[in-house]
Amino acid sequence: MRIHIRNGRLIDPASNTDKPLDLFIAAGRIVGVGGTAPAAWGDGGANSVLDASGCIVCPGLVDLAARLREPGFEYRATLESEMAAAAAGGVTRLACPPDTDPVLDEPGLVEMLTHRARLPEFAHVHPVGALTTQLEGKALTEMTELSEAGCVAFGQANHAIVDTQVLLRAMMYAATFDFPVWLQAQDPFLAKKGVAHDGEVAARLGLAGIPVAAETIALATILHLARETGARVHVTRISSAAGVDMIVAARAAGIAVTCDVAIHHLHLCEMDIGFFDANARLDPPLRSMRDRDALRAGLALGAINALCSDHTPVDDDGKQMPFEEAEVGATGLELLLPLTLKWAQEMKLPLVTALARVTSDPARILGVKAGSLAVGAAADICVFDPMAKFQVSRRNLKSQGKNTPFLGSEFPGRVRYTLIDGHLAFDGTLG
């Protein structure tokens, strides 16, 4: 299969390229970038020509957190529904947290998931294995076995390890094999029963608060232990200005730490809870406007390394409840690209910088060869029209989860084509 993507504006953050260039694909790989077909193509020409006029051609998005809800929560979403959402969102590679049911703490489960996900139109799936069995924070999982089964990192999703001795040992063990450890920084005691940022809105609405100290205290612990153990630590879903400052300081002090932020925290703050909008019930909670601004600036400067969707489909029953009883999370795969563009627009950032945060940078954190349009790279490609609008509605969302605080909003950026290993996984021209 030979594909010619023509007339597009090619943006490849990995090589800092932003110019009108065609792309030539054969056998699932990029074989040529530029004006004329590569010699290796021979004389057959393209089997398929994709018109990218008015569009940007960039590497397929790499999402560091997308819950596919399999196994265990198929009533909320299935692999099929969420993979369709990923393709429609231009996401070609994703990491999924271990908080499935059963938890991803056994090699067999990981193998089953990666096997199920191995269809040509499905994004590449990288499971994050559980760091402790059942995510209980007590006993270590078989990390080398899990790694062989396909886990790229080990983490706890939103479940904290309460016992710091277990945390220390888990990080030591992971460091032994140089496995990355992905941790959310939230102290379980300070977050106990909390459902919103401990600030003005929680005070007004009478919601139990989670103070910023819940993040900074947990982060201090993680950073200290990262220094002690030399573990490669990635902090997931940073939420506060103080947290960003600590990451920057730790890096300056020579600790190898990366972090990501979710699309919701980049665009929303506590005020967006409005009148108890359960779709804004997120973990970590949406924080103050000042925190949000610091996250936006931190991501622009690279203090925060990647932007992720934190895709968490929840069924209507889980959200049609009083705010504090509602399930946590929001759907996001299809919003990752539009919200990256909106952020870039508002921050007046070059697209090549903005797109790096959802392509080459997260690929580096995953430790996989991806997120690049270099000749020889896998043809994981997103072609999108930056001028076309994406209307967030229940109907437009392909994910089974319709739960998002952005329902009713309109954002720039519509995916025209998504290619995964040269396979056309999504064709937006089909209406």
Next chain:
Amino acid sequence: MHKSPQLNKHGELQHLLTIEGLPRDVLTHILDTAAPFSEVAEREVKKVPLLRGKSVFNLFFENSTRTRTTFEIAAKRLSADVINLNINTSSANKGETLLDTADNLSAMHADMFVVRHAASGAPFLIAQHMAATGRDHIHVVNAGDGRHAHPTQGLLDMYTIRHYKADFTRLTVAIVGDVLHSRVARSQIHALITLGVPEVRVIAPKTLLPTGIERLGVRVFNDMREGLRGVDVVMMLRLQNERMQGALLPSTQEYFKSYGLTPEKLALAKPDAIVMHPGPMNRGVEIDSAVADGGQAVILPQVTFGIAVRMAVMAMLAGN
């Protein structure tokens, strides 16, 4: 961006969910409407026909005798049919969701839901669900949701203050006690500020104050003696016993010593200051009996006025 779900498209009250955001003239109008209703209770026949033929469902997902009773009396004096449901003992335990319960009762042709729920925002959810499903004829009255709001309590407190003090714009009011867990305090603060009270104080230890409470427009005092100095109105809050079990407070004795209202502390307020309490009181915990039963207490009139205010709210929402 977020449309208030309690006003209809003409800016009229469709539901009463919170005092926050209601304009001063709406609050004043409710208080004005309540005045003639307090006379109904003095009559031989304590009924007016404003809600004749209407069904009011008291949906209490959380225990309450007093509030439920006053709503029941208010609805009956307006000639409504009243159905009381204590749901913590029925369907919620069988796994029925809040909205399923509301849907079922609305299928029984309810005209009004009076809702109490342990979760902040629960009555909003019901009101939004009714609007989303085209049932605008059903009115929701919040009878207390979690820590969020208790608007009829806030209104009856305003009625009481107006009865004794006339002009809101010349008052200093202190709210004392567990502001953190109190829906009453939040409704009082919004009402007082909307009605133009120039100085609203909250008095509590730091463990019982929500972060950012000063952003609601109040002055924060941790020392009760300092906070009571020169006030016209003292509004005490109930301290629930379970607050003693966590790390919020060491003991009821110590709380009473620092934050209990005694005659000696009350003497720091203006000589004609009134003392209010939403009930039920914990004598010897937040209030000394000598104050509770003393000449400055207006705690029982609050209860009486509460019925008139609830009648006014129900009549304004659903009156014939």
